[in-house]
Amino acid sequence: MDLSLSDTQAGIKQLAKDFCDRELAPNARELDRTEAYPEELVPKLFEVGFLGATIPEEHGGMGLDYLSYGLIVEEAGRTDASVRSMISVNLGLVASSILNYGTDEQKAEWLPRLAGERDPGLGAFGLTEPDHGSDPSSMTSFARRDGEDWVINGSKMWITNGSRGVLTVVYANTDDGITAFLVPQDADGYEGRPLHGKLGLRAGDTAEVTLTDVRVPGDAVLGEVGRGLRIALHSLDNGRMSLAAGCTGISQACLDASLAYAAEREQFGKPIAGFQLVQELLSDIYLDLEASRSLWQKVAWLHDLGERHTIESSVAKTFCSEAAVRNANRAVQVHGGYGYSDEYPVGRYLRDARVTTLYEGTSQIQRLLLGRHLTGVSAFT
Numbered sequence: 001m002d003l004s005l006s007d008t009q010a011g012i013k014q015l016a017k018d019f020c021d022r023e024l025a026p027n028a029r030e031l032d033r034t035e036a037y038p039e040e041l042v043p044k045l046f047e048v049g050f051l052g053a054t055i056p057e058e059h060g061g062m063g064l065d066y067l068s069y070g071l072i073v074e075e076a077g078r079t080d081a082s083v084r085s086m087i088s089v090n091l092g093l094v095a096s097s098i099l100n101y102g103t104d105e106q107k108a109e110w111l112p113r114l115a116g117e118r119d120p121g122l123g124a125f126g127l128t129e130p131d132h133g134s135d136p137s138s139m140t141s142f143a144r145r146d147g148e149d150w151v152i153n154g155s156k157m158w159i160t161n162g163s164r165g166v167l168t169v170v171y172a173n174t175d176d177g178i179t180a181f182l183v184p185q186d187a188d189g190y191e192g193r194p195l196h197g198k199l200g201l202r203a204g205d206t207a208e209v210t211l212t213d214v215r216v217p218g219d220a221v222l223g224e225v226g227r228g229l230r231i232a233l234h235s236l237d238n239g240r241m242s243l244a245a246g247c248t249g250i251s252q253a254c255l256d257a258s259l260a261y262a263a264e265r266e267q268f269g270k271p272i273a274g275f276q277l278v279q280e281l282l283s284d285i286y287l288d289l290e291a292s293r294s295l296w297q298k299v300a301w302l303h304d305l306g307e308r309h310t311i312e313s314s315v316a317k318t319f320c321s322e323a324a325v326r327n328a329n330r331a332v333q334v335h336g337g338y339g340y341s342d343e344y345p346v347g348r349y350l351r352d353a354r355v356t357t358l359y360e361g362t363s364q365i366q367r368l369l370l371g372r373h374l375t376g377v378s379a380f381t
């Protein structure tokens, strides 16, 4: 059950549900099977406005509140988690950073593109490196000044939208500390190579990015020189809400698929839905689903009130991602042997859910953040 929704929010939810059922659901299995990027879908996502959901109307977006945004992301997560990831990174990690820290010129240059109003293209968030994931503060990508310009060298790993987008927020060390740079993906020396063979999110663009003497002007710095890590952490507060909403969508999909299967599948002369132990599986999915939805919607509510929600985002991200993994596992169990093939979607739900306890801060890192919040003692130092 959702929080009480306004008429506009309920309308957005219905729009998102209809769009995702029509445009995402029918192709999700084939895209997953073939690891194909949803080329034809991206223009439709721009057209319907979802890729610009939280970007203000003056910059070409829909100007929606975060609750509405979460409703869209939940529907995308329910139908195709690869597409959900694409939207979350574009808005939760990239557009929100530019909105919060960008100059008027940077907003005017990039936000209409990320929203799809002109020269549409996706944004990527380049923090992780091959040897530096949970501890980005030790990154080795480096930007040096050259007159008015900066020259960036380094490599980034697992970058969503990193080879098929238009912009990457690249985090690199400078003499004054980690700095965020707005790097066009067509800049000389920027190379994004798609990664294949992933367990899940197989239709998503996940790239290894190499930066070789990438030259950007001084005004490509986002926020202040040396304050990049602050931008990354702040944007992760937004990204984690969106991730939690997407995971709730996976849990909803697990419930829908499991209820349908349990009603149709018969053993011992009756539908398996009538067996108490199957009902336990279904009820446990539902319990985790309802708790997940309450948690992400609480974060959205805080965001819409203008409150900071670092801890609440971390709680929602941790719970909803782990709940999605539990629920996908339960859904496979309900489906028996058929759950182990891609004739049914629950195997994909499990593979897609699995990454969500890893990215945007692993479950272990989240617990250390919560531990520091509760005890006042940092396990990182």
Ligand code: FAD
Pocket: 089, 124, 125, 126, 127, 128, 130, 131, 132, 133, 134, 135, 157, 158, 159, 160, 161, 198, 201, 206, 355, 358, 359, 360, 361, 362, 363, 364, 365, 368, 380
């Ligand atoms: P590591 O940091 O090496 O961790 C390995 C294990 O050690 C984990 O279990 C971790 O919890 C544990 N560990 C590490 N440190 C501690 C500690 N102090 N205490 C206890 N346990 C610890 N990154 C981006 O920047 N942008 C993206 O768009 C992006 N998209 C991604 C998409 C996909 C599909 C994937 C798989 C990853 C993506 N990532 C992205 C990277 C992701 O955020 C990292 O994989 C994640 O932060 C973990 O880093 P790591 O893989 O280097 O693991």
